[in-house]
Amino acid sequence: MKKKQNITLKALAKTLDLSISTVSRALNDHPDISWETKERVKTLADKHNYVPNLFASGFRSHRxxxxxxxxxxxxxxxxxxxxxxxxxxxxxxxxxxxxxxxxxxxxxxxxxxxxxxxxxxxxxxxxxxxxxxxxxxxxxxxxxxxxxxxxxxxxxxxxxxxxxNEEEAAYNAVEHLINTGKRRIAIIKETEGSYNSEKRYQGYLRALKEYHIPVDEKIVLSTEDISLAKGRMMANILLSLKTRPDAIFAITDSAAIGVIKALNKFKVKIPEEIAVVGFSNSASSTIINPSLTTVDQPxxxxxxxxxxxxxxxxxxxxxxxxxxxxxxxxxxxxxxxxxxx
Amino acid sequence: MKKKQNITLKALAKTLDLSISTVSRALNDHPDISWETKERVKTLADKHNYVPNLFASGFRSHRxxxxxxxxxxxxxxxxxxxxxxxxxxxxxxxxxxxxxxxxxxxxxxxxxxxxxxxxxxxxxxxxxxxxxxxxxxxxxxxxxxxxxxxxxxxxxxxxxxxxxNEEEAAYNAVEHLINTGKRRIAIIKETEGSYNSEKRYQGYLRALKEYHIPVDEKIVLSTEDISLAKGRMMANILLSLKTRPDAIFAITDSAAIGVIKALNKFKVKIPEEIAVVGFSNSASSTIINPSLTTVDQPxxxxxxxxxxxxxxxxxxxxxxxxxxxxxxxxxxxxxxxxxxx
DNA sequence: CTGAAAGCGCTTACAG
DNA sequence: CTGAAAGCGCTTACAG
CATH class of the missing domain: 3.40.50.2300 (Response regulator)
Structure with missing residues (x-):
């Protein structure tokens, strides 16, 4: 075994001619111990670079x-x-x-x-x-x-x-789109409502409701394993609709980036024709062109x-x-x- | 304390009417122990969901x-x-x-x-x-x-x-540029030669040398804390040269992406006018447009x-x-x- | 094949 | 103010 032994309480006690208990207490600043003894002990401990064996104490104290x-x-x-x-x-x-x-x-x-x-x-x-x-x-x-x-x-x-605050964050994102004049706002979310997806969807619904915008199921898209590729697919679906949305809220950045890639490919003007908002403020959100509006999660x-x-x-x-x-x-x-x- | 006690060797030994030592050995498949005993011990241990206290054994064995x-x-x-x-x-x-x-x-x-x-x-x-x-x-x-x-x-x-294989990887990257017809290849590296930067630079030098391309110090750029922003700055410098490079090898992806952003801004055609290669195969390398040629590090x-x-x-x-x-x-x-x- | 006992390094109730 | 002793849960040399 390569491990060199650290100096132990026992060794310290011996050179100081004190008991192990006293040394232990001195090191732990126990009130019973005299100031003098504490000093002596601590000085020697420092000198020998004593570090308690956390393993032993942990074992002892169940912590x-x-x-x-x-x-x-x-x-x-x-x-x-x-x-x-x-x-x-x-x-x-x-x-x-x-x-x-x-x-x-x-x-x-x-x-x-x-x-x-x-x-x-x-x-x-x-x-x-x-x-x-x-x-x-x-x-x-x-x-x-x-x-x-x-x-x-x-x-x-x-x-x-x-x-x-998933729900509120989504609400704010959608409200922002509404404030920029968008009215036909699509959402891309997860099929099997995970906690996060569900909350974000609720925020979306609340924003629409408060601004008296009817929900159109045709632009509420769900997908499993939401990803960049899926975002791109969903965007293609939305582009093929008779009445295209004027904004797309994707509940993850990667999906939003997929959306942007698809829109870029078809030369759809972002944000004039279709605005895009993501969620996460991932590193890629400033790499993509145009840069992505998104929710920063601290x-x-x-x-x-x-x-x-x-x-x-x-x-x-x-x-x-x-x-x-x-x-x-x-x-x-x-x-x-x-x-x- | 909320921690509920796990069953211990001692408890097992007691119910089995064996010594702790024997139980310990049985559980560790010690050759001395009879097959029968091992079976008895293991069965009971399983039944009680025995898990050894790794802390105790670690403490004991210094591992x-x-x-x-x-x-x-x-x-x-x-x-x-x-x-x-x-x-x-x-x-x-x-x-x-x-x-x-x-x-x-x-x-x-x-x-x-x-x-x-x-x-x-x-x-x-x-x-x-x-x-x-x-x-x-x-x-x-x-x-x-x-x-x-x-x-x-x-x-x-x-x-x-x-x-x-830093050196070789860089060599391959530069060789690839040479094979696509590039001759005036700039490099963006770190000022204070870190291990990685230094090796990559060596690979760059070797490639140039083997293909008999002279090194031009004007297109060997160094920067501290290499980053996207620095990549952009370096690209601006390179664009302002009398004779622009026809390729830029940045020793990190982020710098390479900064370079691409700068080139895009000035409508420089990538790769026709200037090709770009990075290093890392980071997620962003497929987000940027055009997508980035880069070294994948496993x-x-x-x-x-x-x-x-x-x-x-x-x-x-x-x-x-x-x-x-x-x-x-x-x-x-x-x-x-x-x-x- | 099995057991009694020491010990890993520390903390802490008990005693003085 | 200080010390002797028990014990945390386990492993292992020693003995039988």
Missing amino acids: THILGVIVPNISHYFTTTILKGVLEEGENLGYRVIISESKNDEKKQSEMLRTMVQFGVDGVLMALSRKTKSVDEILKVMNRLPLVMFDKVSGKIPCTEVVI GNKIGRTAVKYLIDEIENPKEDMFSKTIEIKTNLIVRDSSFKA | THILGVIVPNISHYFTTTILKGVLEEGENLGYRVIISESKNDEKKQSEMLRTMVQFGVDGVLMALSRKTKSVDEILKVMNRLPLVMFDKVSGKIPCTEVVI GNKIGRTAVKYLIDEIENPKEDMFSKTIEIKTNLIVRDSSFKA
């Missing part, structure tokens, strides 16, 4: 100071911004973070959850994988460990949830907030579990695809 | 089965593909992964390294933060722990390194390979440290920015 995070896909830009927030805030509060990818596989998700529990994490942060049918495994884990969910959540799990803040709530639950355990939803505000970023100055 | 990963920036797409590979292969081999971001801050990087050691990870995987001046801290860690570096490496650290493979070597070093420790460089092959992806079919 590992590790948080587990489970996300469907680590390479989504939005996910990485959340993870950044989690890492930063976690570190600030003295926790390390273990990350797992569920790859939108429900079985894998359950497995990971179990491994994390077995591993001894102090709490779990998770975004549900798409199409999670059964939440039994998750509920089981909740009996043992604090759990906070973010982004992709489920009403069936009574825990703290940190999400963005991932960092979501991550930080989720961690804060989780650590609070870890450090101040409460007996009863109950749902609590924290909504993080988003911001519509207006670019050329919907408005030309 | 945590955690790997630490330190990367400069978790939201670079290329980095996430590497991390994916690390997570996948790590999981396969029974390791969990702790991820940290150094944010290209040398001090932070050292801190993280120390925390990881203290924490008890079994090995560390890292990509150096930009402009790392001193490797002392890293060398110190190497005395205690296996270390494997990837992507951003340093010749000063005698450890296994997993990198892509991040997943890099991650998997790095983990394999690391775990091998953990499980089969050798006394002497020595450098070993594993090169992963890249692939040039030809798109519209350099060649129109």
Whole structure:
């Protein structure tokens, strides 16, 4: 084994001619210990570069100071911004973070959850994988460990949830289109209403309703596995309609970019003939031409907030579990695809 | 504390009327134990859903089965593909992964390294933060722990390194431009020669040399903190030259995209007047118009390979440290920015 | 084939 | 103010 041993409490105690208990307490600033002793101990510890074996203390105290995070896909830009927030805030509060990818596989998700529990994490942060049918495994884990969910959540799990104001964000996006004079606004959403898709659709409906614009089912399009390619397909469908829409709201940036690519191909003028709005403010939204109007989701803040709530639950355990939803505000970023100055 | 206790060896031993030692050995398939006993033990363990407390065994055996990963920036797409590979292969081999971001801050990087050691990870995987001046801290860690570096490496650290064939990749990219008839090929690289930038520049030089094209310093541009904005600036400079280049090789995709944006703005025909090649095959390379010819870096493979070597070093420790460089092959992806079919 | 016992490095109730 | 001792859950050399 290559691992060189760190200096231990025992060794310190020996050279100081004190008991291990006293050294331990001195290092932990226990009030019982005299100022003098503390000084002596700390000086020697510093000199020898003493670092406590977190493993031993964790084992002893049943606390590992590790948080587990489970996300469907680590390479989504939005996910990485959340993870950044989690890492930063976690570190600030003295926790390390273990990350797992569920790859939108429900079985894998359950497995990971179990491994994390077995591993001894102090709490779990998770975004549900798409199409999670059964939440039994998750509920089981909740009996043992604090759990906070973010982004992709489920009403069936009574825990703290940190999400963005999906409905309002969509409402704002559609309202913006209405304010620029658009009246025939199409939406591209997911077939199997995920939490996010459903909320955004509701925001769309509310905006239309409040501005007394009738809903036309012909321009409400749904697709599975929403993507750039699907966005392009949907745009083709919309272009083939007798009465084309004058705006398209896609509930993801990638679909919106697919839409723009299709419109560009057919030389449809954006935004004059058809305006486009996406959702996420992904990196690509400023690469595409025209640049994409989209909803900025503050991932960092979501991550930080989720961690804060989780650590609070870890450090101040409460007996009863109950749902609590924290909504993080988003911001519509207006670019050329919907408005030309 | 909310944590419900898992069933322990002790409890199992009691109900089976066996010693703890025997139960432990039975579960670990120790050859000494009779087949019958093993069966009895395993059956009961399954029934009670026994999971070993990894923390206790880790503490005992000085092995945590955690790997630490330190990367400069978790939201670079290329980095996430590497991390994916690390997570996948790590999981396969029974390791969990702790991820940290150094944010290209040398001090932070050292801190993280120390925390990881203290924490008890079994090995560390890292990509150096930009402009790392001193490797002392890293060398110190190497005395205690296996270390494997990837992507951003340093010749000063005698450890296994997993990198892509930077020089060859750049050579191939430039050769491709030459093959399409280009002769006046500009390069946009980094000022302070990072490992990657330097290697790519060497590949550029070798290609020119082998095809007997003289190097013209006027079209060898360097910039700090290479980025989209910088790419755009460099393109403007190149456009203002008396004799414009007929191709631009940017050593990152973002710079290449900045170049394309600038060329588009001035209605320069791509690739007829000026061809553009980038490096990374980032998501944006197919969003930009024209789509970007670029070098695909197999991040997943890099991650998997790095983990394999690391775990091998953990499980089969050798006394002497020595450098070993594993090169992963890249692939040039030809798109519209350099060649129109 | 099985068991008793030591020990990993630390914390903490108990005693003085 | 300080110390002796138990114990967290497991593994493993030693003994039989």
